[in-house]
Amino acid sequence: MYEEFYGFKELPFNVTPDPKFLYRSSSHRDALAYITYGVFQKKGFIALTGEVGVGKTTIVNAFVDLFQPSLEVSFIFSTKFPFEQLLFLICSDFGLEVDGMNKAQMFLHLNKFLIEQYENKRNTVLIIxxxxxxxxxxxxxxxxxxxxxxxxKKLIQIMLVGQPELETILDLKQLRQLRQRIPLLFRIPVLTHDDLSKYIDYRLKIAGRGSKTPHFTSDSIEEIYHYSRGIPRLINVLCDRVLLAGYDSNVRTIDARIVRGGIRDLENETVRAVGGIGKSI
Ligand SMILES: Nc1ncnc2c1ncn2[C@@H]1O[C@H](COP(=O)(O)OP(=O)(O)O)[C@@H](O)[C@H]1O
Ligand SMILES: [Mg+2]
Known part of the structure; x- marks a missing residue:
C-alpha cells in the first residue's frame, strides 16, 4: 500500500476504534470526562450516544486503556439476546465460571464477585x-x-453505549425507573469545521510524520468536511481513498480535485453495491 510513499509507520486512517489515534476534540474530552466521573463516582448508569462513526467505541476503549489497572471490565457487543444469555456473557467476560448455571445461580455468583472487587477497591464496569x-x-x-x-455504593457501573435511538428507548414510559437512574446522558457531537484539520493532522502525526507526509490544502479540507459532515468514520474512509489516489499519481499534496475524485469513487462504489444487492434479491 501507500505507507512507504508517505513514510508512515502504519496506516493513518484505519476505521478500527484504536484509542492511540484519539484526537481529543473538546467534545471527545467532555465525553471521556463524563464517563470517568460516572464510573468513579459510582453513579450506577452511564449513557453515551452518538451517530454511527462519531467515536463512541474509540472513547470507551480510551477510557479502559487509561484506567485499566483499577478496573474490572466486561465489554459486551449487544445483539438481541434474552437476558439470561446476556448474563452468561457478562459473567464469562468477567472470567467467572458459570457453565450450566441458571439465571439465579449466575446472579448470585456475580454478586459474590462484585463484593470481592469492591473489597479489593476495584471498580467493576459493564460496557454494553x-x-x-x-x-x-x-x-x-x-x-x-x-x-x-x-x-x-453501586457495586457495578453499567455503561450503555449506542446510537441516538437509544435515547428514544430510554425515554419510553416503561423505562422511566431506569431513566431516572441516569443522571446525565452524553451525546457525542460530530467534529466541528475547526476540528477537522486538527483531526487529520493528529492522525498523520501518530502514523509517523516526516519529510514525505502528505499535505492537505485548505480547499481539500472544505471538500472533506462537506462530504463527511464531521463524522470521523467517513473522514477516515475518504482520506484513505485520497491518499491512495495521491500515491497513484505520485503527488503528496492533496488538493480539492483529488478529494472530489475520491468522493466520486466512493459514491460509485455505493451505487454498485446497492445495485448488486438489488440483483441478488
Ligand atoms: N476523536 C477521534 N480521534 C481519532 N479518531 C477518531 C475519533 N473519533 C472517531 N475516530 C475514528 O473514527 C472511526 C469510527 O469510530 P468508532 O469509535 O468506531 O465510532 P462509533 O463507535 O461511534 O461508531 C474509528 O476509526 C475511530 O478511530
Ligand atoms: Mg462503535
Missing part, C-alpha cells in the same frame, strides 16, 4: 456497546443488576 439493540425487558433486568449495592 450498540445498546440501542437491547430490548425493553433486558434493560429492565439490567436495572435490577444495578441494584446490587453495599451501603449506597
Amino acid at each position: 456497546d450498540e445498546a440501542q439493540n437491547l430490548s425493553v425487558e433486558v434493560l429492565e433486568e439490567l436495572r435490577m443488576l444495578s441494584n446490587l449495592e453495599t451501603r449506597n
Whole structure:
C-alpha cells in the first residue's frame, strides 16, 4: 500500500476504534470526562450516544486503556439476546465460571464477585456497546443488576453505549425507573469545521510524520468536511481513498480535485453495491 510513499509507520486512517489515534476534540474530552466521573463516582448508569462513526467505541476503549489497572471490565457487543444469555456473557467476560448455571445461580455468583472487587477497591464496569439493540425487558433486568449495592455504593457501573435511538428507548414510559437512574446522558457531537484539520493532522502525526507526509490544502479540507459532515468514520474512509489516489499519481499534496475524485469513487462504489444487492434479491 501507500505507507512507504508517505513514510508512515502504519496506516493513518484505519476505521478500527484504536484509542492511540484519539484526537481529543473538546467534545471527545467532555465525553471521556463524563464517563470517568460516572464510573468513579459510582453513579450506577452511564449513557453515551452518538451517530454511527462519531467515536463512541474509540472513547470507551480510551477510557479502559487509561484506567485499566483499577478496573474490572466486561465489554459486551449487544445483539438481541434474552437476558439470561446476556448474563452468561457478562459473567464469562468477567472470567467467572458459570457453565450450566441458571439465571439465579449466575446472579448470585456475580454478586459474590462484585463484593470481592469492591473489597479489593476495584471498580467493576459493564460496557454494553450498540445498546440501542437491547430490548425493553433486558434493560429492565439490567436495572435490577444495578441494584446490587453495599451501603449506597453501586457495586457495578453499567455503561450503555449506542446510537441516538437509544435515547428514544430510554425515554419510553416503561423505562422511566431506569431513566431516572441516569443522571446525565452524553451525546457525542460530530467534529466541528475547526476540528477537522486538527483531526487529520493528529492522525498523520501518530502514523509517523516526516519529510514525505502528505499535505492537505485548505480547499481539500472544505471538500472533506462537506462530504463527511464531521463524522470521523467517513473522514477516515475518504482520506484513505485520497491518499491512495495521491500515491497513484505520485503527488503528496492533496488538493480539492483529488478529494472530489475520491468522493466520486466512493459514491460509485455505493451505487454498485446497492445495485448488486438489488440483483441478488
Ligand atoms: N476523536 C477521534 N480521534 C481519532 N479518531 C477518531 C475519533 N473519533 C472517531 N475516530 C475514528 O473514527 C472511526 C469510527 O469510530 P468508532 O469509535 O468506531 O465510532 P462509533 O463507535 O461511534 O461508531 C474509528 O476509526 C475511530 O478511530
Ligand atoms: Mg462503535
